Amino acid sequence: MILKTLSLQNFMPYKGQTSLNFPTEKDRNVMLVYGDNMRGKTSLLNGIRWAFYGNALGRHSRPIPLLDLINKEAASEGDWSMEACITFEADGHNYELRRRAKRRPLVTTPSRSEDFEVLRALSKDGIPLGDHLIDAEINRYAPEQISRFFLFDGELLQEYESLLIDGSEQGKKIKDAIEQVLGVPTLIRGRDDAQTILKAAQKLQSVDLQRLGGFEIQAQKQKTLQAQIEALEEDVARLNGNLKRTKEERLVLEDFLEKTESVYQAKERLNAAQKLEQANSERQTALSIERLGLIKDAWRELIRPSITLKRNEIYAQHDALTGQLLDRNKIETKISQLREALKTDTCQTCGQALHQEQKDVASNELSALENELKNLSFDMTAMQRLSSQIQSLDKLLKPSEAARIEFIDRDLARLRIEQTKHDNEIESLTDLIKGQDTAEISRKRNLRDGLLKEETRIEEDIKKSQYAIDKDRNDLAIIGKALENNPQARAARSSKVVNISSALERVYTRSIDRLREDLKTKVESLASEAFKKLTTQVKYSGLRINSNYGLTILDEHNQEVTIRSAGAEQIVALSLIDGLAHAGRSPGPVVMDTPFGRLDPKHRANILTYLPSTAQQLVLFVHEGEVNKTTDMRQISQKIGCVYEIKEVNPRHSKIDRVTQ
Amino acid sequence: MNNDNDLALNALLAAAIEVDPELDLTLLKSSYEIQKKHQFDRDDYREASMQELKNLIEAQIDLEN
Numbered sequence: 001m002i003l004k005t006l007s008l009q010n011f012m013p014y015k016g017q018t019s020l021n022f023p024t025e026k027d028r029n030v031m032l033v034y035g036d037n038m039r040g041k042t043s044l045l046n047g048i049r050w051a052f053y054g055n056a057l058g059r060h061s062r063p064i065p066l067l068d069l070i071n072k073e074a075a076s077e078g079d080w081s082m083e084a085c086i087t088f089e090a091d092g093h094n095y096e097l098r099r100r101a102k103r104r105p106l107v108t109t110p111s112r113s114e115d116f117e118v119l120r121a122l123s124k125d126g127i128p129l130g131d132h133l134i135d136a137e138i139n140r141y142a143p144e145q146i147s148r149f150f151l152f153d154g155e156l157l158q159e160y161e162s163l164l165i166d167g168s169e170q171g172k173k174i175k176d177a178i179e180q181v182l183g184v185p186t187l188i189r190g191r192d193d194a195q196t197i198l199k200a201a202q203k204l205q206s207v208d209l210q211r212l213g214g215f216e217i218q219a220q221k222q223k224t225l226q227a228q229i230e231a232l233e234e235d236v237a238r239l240n241g242n243l244k245r246t247k248e249e250r251l252v253l254e255d256f257l258e259k260t261e262s263v264y265q266a267k268e269r270l271n272a273a274q275k276l277e278q279a280n281s282e283r284q285t286a287l288s289i290e291r292l293g294l295i296k297d298a299w300r301e302l303i304r305p306s307i308t309l310k311r312n313e314i315y316a317q318h319d320a321l322t323g324q325l326l327d328r329n330k331i332e333t334k335i336s337q338l339r340e341a342l343k344t345d346t347c348q349t350c351g352q353a354l355h356q357e358q359k360d361v362a363s364n365e366l367s368a369l370e371n372e373l374k375n376l377s378f379d380m381t382a383m384q385r386l387s388s389q390i391q392s393l394d395k396l397l398k399p400s401e402a403a404r405i406e407f408i409d410r411d412l413a414r415l416r417i418e419q420t421k422h423d424n425e426i427e428s429l430t431d432l433i434k435g436q437d438t439a440e441i442s443r444k445r446n447l448r449d450g451l452l453k454e455e456t457r458i459e460e461d462i463k464k465s466q467y468a469i470d471k472d473r474n475d476l477a478i479i480g481k482a483l484e485n486n487p488q489a490r491a492a493r494s495s496k497v498v499n500i501s502s503a504l505e506r507v508y509t510r511s512i513d514r515l516r517e518d519l520k521t522k523v524e525s526l527a528s529e530a531f532k533k534l535t536t537q538v539k540y541s542g543l544r545i546n547s548n549y550g551l552t553i554l555d556e557h558n559q560e561v562t563i564r565s566a567g568a569e570q571i572v573a574l575s576l577i578d579g580l581a582h583a584g585r586s587p588g589p590v591v592m593d594t595p596f597g598r599l600d601p602k603h604r605a606n607i608l609t610y611l612p613s614t615a616q617q618l619v620l621f622v623h624e625g626e627v628n629k630t631t632d633m634r635q636i637s638q639k640i641g642c643v644y645e646i647k648e649v650n651p652r653h654s655k656i657d658r659v660t661q
Numbered sequence: 662m663n664n665d666n667d668l669a670l671n672a673l674l675a676a677a678i679e680v681d682p683e684l685d686l687t688l689l690k691s692s693y694e695i696q697k698k699h700q701f702d703r704d705d706y707r708e709a710s711m712q713e714l715k716n717l718i719e720a721q722i723d724l725e726n
Binding site: 135136139143144145180182183184185186187189190193194196197493496497500501503504506507508510511512514515518519522583 | 667668669671672673675676677679680681683684688689692693696697699700701702703710711714715718719721722725
């Protein structure tokens with residue numbers, strides 16, 4: 001297929017009529033369309049897509065509503081019509097495919113996509129084809145299922161890395177698309193059709209066998225198994241329907257959650273900050289209460305020096321009184337001893353009898369001591385008073401709480417600084433999520449998690465039912481084999497249909513696994529060839545494919561390179577696409593939107609040299625940030641058929657000028 | 662794309678030799694052409710390829726008789 005022209009009318013930013021001529025010369029098959037971001041490069045890709053398939057894709061490959069495709073400025077001026085027309089040549093025939101959307105009668109101002117009617121027309125060599133033939137004709141040359149490999153958005157090249165992750169949703173979608181381009185569904189449909197025919201034939205065979213007689217047991221068994229299979233297949237169909245709905249519902253939620261992820265994160269941080277703020281506040285309250293308790297006795301610190309002085313003074317008085325008391329006790333003891341000695345005439349120390357002379361001395365000493373005792377006064381009341389005063393003062397001078405108060409003050413100061421930080425964070429986060437329904441986001445997150453669990457459960461149920469179906473089919477095949485050996489049963493026409501459809505079913509089933517294995521080898525080899533031409537790292541030896549068609553780079557020792565740059569990913573993805581193009585479909589046009597985003601000049605040079613030689617037409621929508629008009633283009637200047645430039649008239653209106661003839 | 666390059670057809674023919682060598686290869690190739698023609702049909706046109714395959718099988722039985 002060769003693209004010839006594209007005409008757009010009021011399509012996205014292209015207000016009024018816009019036309020492009022694709023290069024049709026074999027030797028000058030490259031077309032360049034320059035345009036800054038937001039000017040309408042992807043809209044051109046969508047223009048082609050809408051002309052062919054009636055849909056346009058936005059971010060994450062989600063369909064863009066029809067209402068959003070119509071040029072806003074034209075609509076505001078009352079022109080609610082839009083058209084995309086593409087002409088192409090294929091197998092020697094000239095085609096013109098036109099798709100037009102216009103406001104439905106009785107609708108004044110369309111507010112939803114349903115307010116438009118869409119008409120399409122395809123002519124072949126100038127002869128209009130019936131609507132029922134259009135899809136088949138498009139599918140011959142540009143089936144939608146494989147369009148991602150010839151109409152592709154360079155920014156989505158990173159999606160191909162998901163093929164390396166087992167079980168990823170994105171990876172599964174791309175794998176399905178890859179298998180479409182490689183023809184696997186042809187065999188799957190063959191198997192399914194043979195299965196359907198086989199099932200009907202087996203039913204008929206049961207009836208025929210009962211009629212023939214002698215095969216009642218087999219016929220009954222067949223009937224039971226067929227009924228079981230039908231019931232199980234209904235289950236699987238119902239479960240698949242549920243799974244599809246669940247996935248669709250989850251993807252809508254994922255989309256919403258992705259858009260509101262920053263709000264959710266902000267809300268989570270706000271919750272955390274509020275918790276910290278609350279804990280901080282509680283700690284401050286507790287410390288303040290403790291401080292209040294400590295501060296009520298803090299006045300003692302002020303009088304501690306004078307109390308200490310007074311206490312020392314009282315201690316001195318107390319000591320003096322204690323001394324007096326001790327002296328008095330000593331005299332009293334001595335008097336008591338002397339009196340006892342005079343009374344018993346015996347020395348109280350050595351126990352010997354006292355002589356008269358000694359008694360006189362003792363008597364004199366006793367008199368002297370009794371006189372001394374009389375002169376010694378002792379104020380017991382004063383002694384008690386001083387003891388009491390000492391006790392009171394000691395209470396006032398108990399160990400200080402100043403250190404604890406100081407610690408609390410420091411802690412409180414630190415907590416207040418932290419609180420200010422929390423308050424600022426809370427304020428800015430509250431501003432950030434202002435007007436956003438965060439409760440709804442949380443609710444949808446829970447809903448999404450629930451749906452994920454539901455999907456796993458349904459998938460398990462499908463597996464179980466599928467296993468039971470396979471077992472019943474096997475049992476049916478055993479009965480069929482037994483009947484094959486009986487000439488009477490074999491002669492029945494229904495048995496012949498069973499035999500052929502059963503053989504086809506088995507052959508198709510086996511061929512699917514076989515094809516997948518063959519394809520992996522083939523795609524790996526072709527993608528490796530392309531990779532070696534595209535990569536600038538000469539030490540890489542090629543690529544290794546996994547069961548999902550995900551590709552890993554191999555180094556010079558044939559070891560997998562586990563970490564790769566964004567640019568390397570892009571090169572691997574382009575190699576895969578090129579490998580698929582060679583393995584699965586005839587050469588045709590390749591339209592790439594922003595394909596060089598993450599590539600350095602050397603990689604760009606390799607791509608620009610290689611791709612024009614492998615594609616029938618190479619159409620590149622690029623911005624000046626990703627290619628250098630002079631240096632990058634010099635090496636393919638001989639290959640360039642035409643160059644266009646998108647120019648902004650205003651934010652809602654772009655136009656395209658042809659730069660070269 | 663010729664038959665030599667048609668990986669799906671080659672896999673199908675190889676599977677026939679492995680699974681059921683008695684299966685008529687002309688019938689198998691014709692069944693494959695039907696599926697190839699209808700590979701990208703929408704789901705609501707799913708019946709078409711099945712009906713064509715059924716007719717092919719019936720014709721084959723008539724031929725054998």
